[in-house]
Amino acid sequence: MNEEALEAVGDYRYGFHDPENATIRFDKGLSEQVVRDISELKNEPQWMTDIRVKAYRHFEERAMPDWGNCNLLESINFENVTYFLRSSNQTEKNWDDVPDDIKNTFNRLGIPEAEQKWLGGVTAQYESEAVYHSIREDLEEQGVIFLDMDTGLKTHPELVKKFFGTVVPHSDNKFSALNTAVWSGGSFIYVPKGVEVEMPVQAYFRINAKNMGQFERTLIIADEGSTIHYVEGCTAPSYSTDSLHSAVVELIAMEGAKIRYSTVQNWSNNVYNLVTKRAVAHKNATVEWVDGNIGSKLTMKYPSVLLKGEGAHAEVISVAYAGEGQHQDAGAKVHHLAPNTTSNILSKSISKNGGRSSYRGMLQVMPKATGCRSKVVCDALILDDSSRSDTYPTMEIGNATADLEHEASVSKVSSDQLFYLMSRGLPEEEAMGLIVNGFFEPFTRELPMEYAVELNKLLELEMEGSIG
């Protein structure tokens, strides 16, 4: 990357970009024809084309959400988005076969290295589709299916048809409709009964082109008694014009299964990140969302769990860092539909340099769901007077047997904390970085170690040059 590019990128380390060598690029803008073209290009079965078209029509009619950051939402120009861009003709199983510039990008992001060290499988998506995909042989032998979503649809149409859109229907919201209409890429995972996948599998999403729209679709099914840990990372170049990332993620945890889904989203500050993530947990199943939001211009994302079976458990840890020009509207939703279900929600947010973070939460206990327990903790840390933090918690409790706890705090870094650390030899920025790392510690300790180290470095970087 040349000096000029470096300067333009500023503090954001992943803001570099490659030349755009598209093999297929659709013209900007959205229409029913674009939706049909995507489906045709992918040789999809008719039923998928029909779902897409139906979703597109719903998207056209559906109003924007009237909550969240309405001004920013209204500023999205759907006509200025590229809805499909193929950068490589196939998904490779060997990094050597991936086109050089794309391979170099993933090398710089450390993906092949991480794969060798600690991952059970990797999907690397570049623009609209996966360019690389692999899974460890031993997992394959145990019957674990880990594919990019397009391949999943081709090779396991019956499974996809059975579950696609069952957790997040296209009509859920405007952006789930958009995703269902133009989805491309994402992960498809099926873990057979009783199989415990010990090493995490990872998907990495990279947007490279300007004004790109990335609409990956992920479906994870953990059959009875199985476990899986899925990790996703996201980055994009810094451009002065906006990109749109609107994913849908559906998780299904069958009886006694456990799914952990970890995200560190570090989109550049020109990306709208509007994502619907929802899980269903059947009897005695556990779903954990570990959701970190560091990048993007506007994020609206509330990982949800429907506790459908008795004894199911939900765990949501959501952290957000909102710096200059960023609004992180994040949170969690848990719906207790069955008796004796339990949930924990921990939300931590930091606002700095005029950034805004919002916690938006929903906790619902249905009248029939007796004996439920839930604990919600929201902590916000505001680093200066120009920044903002809001909390929008909603609770709908349908019976009197529920045992609920809710704690919320908003704090500022005290001058005594800074002075204490500085008196031990740390310059102010480093002291601030350490306090911030400590604040996020309940989140980072849940990440795989390599990710935690990376995240801490990232946060320290965010603190640099920021204190007058």
Place this chain on the structure above:
Amino acid sequence: MAMNIEMLRVESLHVSVEGTPIIKGLNLTINKGEIHVVMGRNGAGKSTLANVVMGHPAYEITKGAIFFQERPLEELAVFERARAGMFLSFQYPAVIPGVQVGTFLKKSVASVREEPPKGRAFRKELNEAMGQLEMDKSFLSRYVNDGFSGGEKKRLEILQMILLKPTLALLDETDSGLDIDALRIVSKGINQIAPQAGCLIITHYQRLLDHVKPHFVHAMIDGAIVKTGGPELALELEERGYDWLDAPA
């Protein structure tokens, strides 16, 4: 006798907090190897003295100057003072949630020392220091001062002091709230660094001085040192209080 090596010199110092004068014309010189004790009523300005020397931003020097090893301190930011060899044991050490003691100590030692500590050598040094202060290893994985008892906080302060090997140690009521055993242990730490450093000990009680032998005891009243003596002054102050030193109305 060896020449005096000046560690701290406070000259006609006046300090205000939010516009209210707290220290009003204080003079004090501490040489290497000297232990100075400052006693006085609550509100006399003792903690202000320790904090202003270390550079707390809430304290404003309105007149006078402070020198560390003959260098004016106004030139040095707080972290540079630490790197130059100054150390403050806090009366109320700050809680840093989520930051483990081990991580914090390593960062701090790496910041202060010219040569960053090597992994194994540092662990050995750390083990020895903790053993000496009768601190359990589990301290290292706890969060800095989070949920610590008063005694645990003070031990952690002394542990840091031993690791950072300051040439000027400011101890602000490090003995308050300690039981006899903890007091003995903390005193051991002070005596260990004292020969190579100048020490300023702020205390309300004579009992610390059963373990640490001061060269000078200063009585501080209303922002100034009004009387200086040897160890016997500490006894006298504890017995008689401070009224006899008040300026006649």
